[in-house]
Amino acid sequence: MFAIHYPRRTLVWVFLLLLVLMAGLPKLALQSDFRLYFSSDNPQLMAFEQVEQAFNKQDTLSFVLSVNSGDLLSVAALTEIKKLTDAAWTLPYVRRVDSLTNYQQIRSDQDVIEVADFFTGTETVWSATEALRSVRDDADLLNRYINADASLGLVVMSLDLPGDNPQATSELVGAARQLLHDADLQSVTVELFGSAVINLALQEAVERDMAALIPGSYLLIFAGLFLLTRSLAGSMLALGITLLTIMATFGAYGWAFAGSNGIAVLTPVVGVVPSMIMIVVIADCLHLLSSYQHYLREGLQQSAALEQTLRINSRPVWITSITTAVGLLCLNFSESPPYRDLGNLVAFAAMLAALLSVTAFIAVLAILRPPAHRKLPGRVISAALADFSQRVLLAHPLRSLLLLLLLATTAAAGMSRLAFNEQWHRYYDETFAVRQVLDKQDEQLHGVNFIQYRIEAADGGTLYRTEVMHQLQQFADYLDHQPQTGFTDSVHRPLLTLNKALHAGDEAFYRIPANDDAVAQTMLLYEMSLPAGMGLNERITLDQSATRLTVNLHKQSSGQLIQFDEQARLWAATNTPALRIQPGTGLDMVFAWISDRNSISLFKGTLLALVLISALMLFVLRSWRLALISLIPNILPALMAYGLWGYWVGQVDLGLSIVACMSLGLVVDDTVHFLSKYQLARRQGESAEGAVRYAFATVGTAMLVTSVILAAGFALLLLSPFSPTWGMGGLMALTVVLALAADLLLLPLLLVLSDRQPLSISKD
Numbered sequence: 207m208f209a210i211h212y213p214r215r216t217l218v219w220v221f222l223l224l225l226v227l228m229a230g231l232p233k234l235a236l237q238s239d240f241r242l243y244f245s246s247d248n249p250q251l252m253a254f255e256q257v258e259q260a261f262n263k264q265d266t267l268s269f270v271l272s273v274n275s276g277d278l279l280s281v282a283a284l285t286e287i288k289k290l291t292d293a294a295w296t297l298p299y300v301r302r303v304d305s306l307t308n309y310q311q312i313r314s315d316q317d318v319i320e321v322a323d324f325f326t327g328t329e330t331v332w333s334a335t336e337a338l339r340s341v342r343d344d345a346d347l348l349n350r351y352i353n354a355d356a357s358l359g360l361v362v363m364s365l366d367l368p369g370d371n372p373q374a375t376s377e378l379v380g381a382a383r384q385l386l387h388d389a390d391l392q393s394v395t396v397e398l399f400g401s402a403v404i405n406l407a408l409q410e411a412v413e414r415d416m417a418a419l420i421p422g423s424y425l426l427i428f429a430g431l432f433l434l435t436r437s438l439a440g441s442m443l444a445l446g447i448t449l450l451t452i453m454a455t456f457g458a459y460g461w462a463f464a465g466s467n468g469i470a471v472l473t474p475v476v477g478v479v480p481s482m483i484m485i486v487v488i489a490d491c492l493h494l495l496s497s498y499q500h501y502l503r504e505g506l507q508q509s510a511a512l513e514q515t516l517r518i519n520s521r522p523v524w525i526t527s528i529t530t531a532v533g534l535l536c537l538n539f540s541e542s543p544p545y546r547d548l549g550n551l552v553a554f555a556a557m558l559a560a561l562l563s564v565t566a567f568i569a570v571l572a573i574l575r576p577p578a579h580r581k582l583p584g585r586v587i588s589a590a591l592a593d594f595s596q597r598v599l600l601a602h603p604l605r606s607l608l609l610l611l612l613l614a615t616t617a618a619a620g621m622s623r624l625a626f627n628e629q630w631h632r633y634y635d636e637t638f639a640v641r642q643v644l645d646k647q648d649e650q651l652h653g654v655n656f657i658q659y660r661i662e663a664a665d666g667g668t669l670y671r672t673e674v675m676h677q678l679q680q681f682a683d684y685l686d687h688q689p690q691t692g693f694t695d696s697v698h699r700p701l702l703t704l705n706k707a708l709h710a711g712d713e714a715f716y717r718i719p720a721n722d723d724a725v726a727q728t729m730l731l732y733e734m735s736l737p738a739g740m741g742l743n744e745r746i747t748l749d750q751s752a753t754r755l756t757v758n759l760h761k762q763s764s765g766q767l768i769q770f771d772e773q774a775r776l777w778a779a780t781n782t783p784a785l786r787i788q789p790g791t792g793l794d795m796v797f798a799w800i801s802d803r804n805s806i807s808l809f810k811g812t813l814l815a816l817v818l819i820s821a822l823m824l825f826v827l828r829s830w831r832l833a834l835i836s837l838i839p840n841i842l843p844a845l846m847a848y849g850l851w852g853y854w855v856g857q858v859d860l861g862l863s864i865v866a867c868m869s870l871g872l873v874v875d876d877t878v879h880f881l882s883k884y885q886l887a888r889r890q891g892e893s894a895e896g897a898v899r900y901a902f903a904t905v906g907t908a909m910l911v912t913s914v915i916l917a918a919g920f921a922l923l924l925l926s927p928f929s930p931t932w933g934m935g936g937l938m939a940l941t942v943v944l945a946l947a948a949d950l951l952l953l954p955l956l957l958v959l960s961d962r963q964p965l966s967i968s969k970d
Contacts, residue, residue, distance in 0.1 A: 213569035230460030314707035430915030496908035527560035539811030620849030652692030764798035873945035894961035
């Protein structure tokens, strides 16, 4: 009661605490590297990093080139491509630049073998027709840096991005945009793509949502709060507590996780954290505000009304905060570190929100003049629901229960339609520039997904042998003939071309050399002819014991990628015994596997959360019956929401797989408040029916208001063009609505039917 009797002193101490926590905010930095989504012990990530250590990282930035007129093989277009290629070397963090113009084409003229740039800019005679023919005849070039009709091409920059600089990607992309701005190109149009742009687009998408939709949801929630409670001060105070909790929570993260460089890295996943915190804070504040208004209407004086509000709500507020924290802390079972951070942030915020609601919120209410008595829309709707429950549902409780369970089962059955699929290329809608260029590259060039294979000789020897190279060619040919394949990058291809050139261009020698010595000598000749910075280290190890083969694929789901990899390795095991092929890897494959792994881990976490929350409910309610009953309205909403999502969308990804664990910690809030009021009334001698009526009267309004406005706030996220945002917003809004329905319709039936005392239905 300290906050009621010493409100100003309470506010001073609270704000001092908040200032200390918020001092950690400058330590935060947002970073969007996809590698941050995987723990260091993730087996697929470890395999990917081993490949990168052997062959260099595959972080890229690309200039996607479209011709304004004609094709890209005109002298004017090639001159500008060469200009861009040369300028690209000056960009920060660029290790290598590859394009059509500096592609090392192998030419033969009688006894002279030349490995030189496709276009140097000094050519005195140039035939675009002849150049197009040479492109189409070069399997190592076609669909790699230019497509078959020469309408689309690439300049690809391989990157060495520092891991300790969260701003490196933004710096690089900003420099590239400036380079294109200053280039004054006339013949070609350039768009940016590559992993660097995809990473930055993820960050920019979240920032755009936070700048537009999050404030919009706050305004919507404020309007809903005011309309349903008719308390301007209470509504503004609840939002103020929300904003302070958000800033203090992120500040605490800055203090706790700042590295040796003084920076605490956040990922775009935290974009949903403000909305999650908003749920927790608004729920706590609204339950207090609703009770306060209730007791004022009952005729209590301000101080007495606040004391009674704290007396019946402080315990449920702390219980709901603890159960919310328990549910969210179980996100630490997630395979993805950013989602662990999300759970830890909101769990901390839940406890902080409880503290602020029973101190600062109450203290400000104690200072303000009590509101005038008004007929509240929220209370009117709540009373109507209570009347419906009493006159319709409880009049035929068993029949009503069976009907509701049938509806719930039908909704939950949609979970059988769900498929776990990660498709990062569907994150962005057509309003994003990255989506437009992504579709262009997928439709007109080599696709946007890729799988990398580390391939060694089965006997552990060198790859520079006839049989080994021949089987490498067979494997690459198999991949090339798959309908999903756009381009296969294999080290055997220049060997074929050079062997043909060494035999005066005879097509019969476009094959692997006939003996091991010839293979080794030919590859050595090719490698020695390459200019500095253009060696084979991207494709083959220094000791020639392993090679990286990359297959580029047109848009695939995670399940399709896994199936492609399994079929490819099954074929290789039968047809290329001289090769030892490691499972396919790359970021696409790491993402492909993590959804299934994450779902299994989160299922374990959710079970643990259920056990812990049930134990806590049993400890607090001192009733096995009520503790078991509470599980039903806590579990059913998530099952029904996922089921309806299965009917509507049919698939979930990494972001949506965590909603069940998140929602479990949140939907329990209304259940706890309803049960605590029900139990209080029963202990005061009310019948089961009367206790349900008392629970509706004391917490029904708060449950209704919080659920409706929070569902509306989440539903607003459906307007986002970024699928992780609208997907999570839609699924959370659906879960909140279903949780409200379960608490207001199903829970009273369970309580009455499980009560041993006879039921008496009032007719008036």
